[in-house]
Amino acid sequence: MLIFTIGFLLVLFVLYKLMLIVPMREVHVIERLGKFLTVLPPGFHFLVPFVDRVAYRHDTREEVLDVPPQSCISKDNTQLEVDGLVYLKVMDGKLASYGIENYRKAAVNLAQTTMRSEIGKLSLSQTFSERDSLNESIVREIDKASDPWGIKVLRYEIKNITPSTKVINTLEKQMEAERRKRAEITLANAEKAAMINMSEGERQEAINLSEGQKQKRINEALGKGQEISIIAKAKAEGMQMICTALEANGGNDAMNMLLKEQFIGQIGNILSEAQISVVPAEMAKLEGFFEGMDQVTHNMSGKGNHKATTEQGA
Structure with a gap:
């Protein structure tokens, strides 16, 4: 029984040395009698017992x-x-x-x-x-x-x-100075942009005001021109009507009468509104004087016309 057990164990040992299973993730380096024989990939392999041996095992994964x-x-x-x-x-x-x-x-x-x-x-x-x-x-x-x-x-x-610690401290100071510099640059750029915007706004405001003044003056000039044109046209039409009226019979007499009335009316206004009288009050009776003069002129004109007619008949 002992001999059978020893023989069985010996057989198992020989089989163990004879068979080799290489795992999937490895390769085995085989030496035969101390000399490199081959590299076995993953799988089942047979070895020569007591002659071949696994010298190295390497993991093929990363x-x-x-x-x-x-x-x-x-x-x-x-x-x-x-x-x-x-x-x-x-x-x-x-x-x-x-x-x-x-x-x-x-x-x-x-x-x-x-x-x-x-x-x-x-x-x-x-x-x-x-x-x-x-x-x-x-x-x-x-x-x-x-x-x-x-x-x-x-x-x-x-x-x-x-x-090192010193370098870290130096870098921190450098970064702090750099951040402060960037902040100051940002503030300066912001102030610059604000000033530019303000100046642009003032410039645009001045342009708008000047354009408004210009347009206002143009409009006023156009209105004044139109007013002058209308007044001149009205005066011209008035003068034309006056000329037409003067050419009619009795036109001159009507004009003289109108002028006299306006003159007398203006003298009366001046005398009523003046604080000091500089003209005698009898001047207010000039209307009757002018009427008398007009009647005399009319009579004389009638006599002159009658005389001329008599001479022409003779």
Whole structure:
């Protein structure tokens, strides 16, 4: 029974050494008598017991390695502390096993040295504003150096860029001064814009007032011209009517009578409104005087006409 048990265990041990199952996410490096034989992909495989052995197992999934913080000096001699993450993947199991002792440690150290070198090419402000280009440069340099290791560096991400305490205080003061400067510039621009708007408003107001005055004077001039034209036309029509009336029989007598009445009326108004009398009161009786004179003139004119008629008949 003991011999059967030992034999059964021996058979199981041989079968265990004979069969190999490689998981989906791994590749196994097989050595035969200490020499590289092959790289087994995922699946079921047979090995020669006690001759073949699994020397290395590599995970073929993408790995994330943490790059510890390290001190760097920028182009403008500013001390920074930078850390990051490197993403890589095993592409060749043989090179990852025999090309380097520990590709993970080598990738982290290479990322640190490359990051220190790339940051030394940039100023402090560029390290913050050009982080994407910095990541691309680090990935390009690491991938070029890690090609013989059988791994592929997919990307690199900088997590933190931390300046020293003195630099942080200086940057805070600089940012405060910059914000104050921008605020003053904004206020100055606002005041300038307000003054421009006010001057434009005053200018427009003056233009509107002058245009209004101009239009008012034009309208007044047009109205005055029309008034003068109407008055002149009325006077001309009046004069024409007077001339027509004067040409009729008795026109001159009517005109003389009208003038006399107006003259006497005006003299009466002057004498009634004046505070001091400068003309004798008998002047108010000039109407009768002029009537008498008009009658005498009429009689004399009638005699003259009769005489002329007699002489013409003779």
